[in-house]
Amino acid sequence: MTSLQHTSLSFIGCGVMAEAIIAGLLRRKLVAPGQILGSHPRAHRREELESKYGIRVVEANGEAVTLGLDRAGQNSIVILAVKPQRLGTVLGDLSTRLKPEQLVLSIIAGARIETIAGELSHPRIVRAMPNTPAQISQGMTAWTATPEVSDAQLAQVRALLGALGKELYVETERMIDMATALSATGPTYIFLVMEALVDAGVHMGFSRHVAQELVLQTMLGSVLFAQESHKHPAELRNMVTSPGGTSAAAIYQMEKGGLRTVLSKAVWAAFQRAETLGGKKKPGD
Ligand SMILES: NC(=O)c1ccc[n+]([C@@H]2O[C@H](COP(=O)([O-])OP(=O)(O)OC[C@H]3O[C@@H](n4cnc5c(N)ncnc54)[C@H](OP(=O)(O)O)[C@@H]3O)[C@@H](O)[C@H]2O)c1
Numbered sequence: 131m132t133s134l135q136h137t138s139l140s141f142i143g144c145g146v147m148a149e150a151i152i153a154g155l156l157r158r159k160l161v162a163p164g165q166i167l168g169s170h171p172r173a174h175r176r177e178e179l180e181s182k183y184g185i186r187v188v189e190a191n192g193e194a195v196t197l198g199l200d201r202a203g204q205n206s207i208v209i210l211a212v213k214p215q216r217l218g219t220v221l222g223d224l225s226t227r228l229k230p231e232q233l234v235l236s237i238i239a240g241a242r243i244e245t246i247a248g249e250l251s252h253p254r255i256v257r258a259m260p261n262t263p264a265q266i267s268q269g270m271t272a273w274t275a276t277p278e279v280s281d282a283q284l285a286q287v288r289a290l291l292g293a294l295g296k297e298l299y300v301e302t303e304r305m306i307d308m309a310t311a312l313s314a315t316g317p318t319y320i321f322l323v324m325e326a327l328v329d330a331g332v333h334m335g336f337s338r339h340v341a342q343e344l345v346l347q348t349m350l351g352s353v354l355f356a357q358e359s360h361k362h363p364a365e366l367r368n369m370v371t372s373p374g375g376t377s378a379a380a381i382y383q384m385e386k387g388g389l390r391t392v393l394s395k396a397v398w399a400a401f402q403r404a405e406t407l408g409g410k411k412k413p414g415d
Pocket of ligand 1: 142143144145146147148169170171172191211212213214216219220237238239240259260261262263264314
């Protein structure tokens with residue numbers, strides 16, 4: 131029996147991320163289609179999701195919550211998955227619909243627990259921060275919860291977010307901002323490095339297609355190797371750095387160009403931006 135049995139899930143806003151969770155949960159058979167409800171403003175999208183997954187998708191956000199309550203009572207979970215600019219409208223739609231024991235799980239970037247809890251007058255909130263590889267169930271999601279969320283609900287959240295890849299509980303919202311900078315913004319750093327390496331391959335004379343294949347498989351293999359070997363990255367790097375060799379020549383240039391400092395500053399800038407966007411700091415603070 132999974133922690134999500136006898137639960138209903140109401141997805142408010144059924145875009146890319148909501149669909150990734152729905153598809154992951156159904157693929158892993160953690161829930162049945164009949165347990166899933168959704169709301170979406172466009173009829174075409176509602177019909178698409180209903181026929182693809184056999185779930186029910188309605189137009190009004192409040193109705194998705196009410197139907198969830200009808201099916202599973204307080205054991206129904208509401209997942210907020212709209213864009214940040216729609217948050218205000220959606221919270222207004224839901225404010226009078228929730229039961230105090232219900233869980234609200236938000237994956238909306240930058241939306242603070244205080245804002246959601248305040249607008250909904252609701253105590254049980256989980257805030258999660260996924261990243262783009264979640265769309266292929268290879269994501270990294272950091273999440274935190276208010277003290278009112280029960281142990282059973284924490285287990286449900288783990289199962290739900292597990293549909294997106296790996297999940298990690300963190301103690302504070304500051305850590306969510308930190309994870310926003312490191313793992314949620316992380317694919318941006320990787321894609322930029324990927325692009326630069328492919329361009330370097332083209333510069334030497336490889337076709338773009340060949341350069342891309344060489345770079346992508348090298349990145350993928352290096353990550354899997356690091357994961358499986360459990361060695362510190364410096365140790366892995368030393369293993370392939372022979373005296374006077376190609377790696378030593380390349381490392382010299384990367385250190386000279388300040389690559390570590392640039393990456394560290396980039397992550398720090400993203401962290402400060404996450405705090406500002408979440409309303410914790412004013413720009414320029
Ligand atoms: N995508 C990622 O990799 C990622 C990573 C981390 C966090 N997130 C967070 O996840 C949330 C969802 O992102 P997403 O990429 O799934 O965005 P998305 O594809 O745009 O999904 C949002 C959906 O909500 C619908 N919508 C618009 N107004 C609505 C309303 N008033 N009520 C209900 N639904 C409404 C949109 O409809 P239309 O299509 O008609 O606009 C859209 O289908 C965002 O807050 C984002 O910050 C996403």
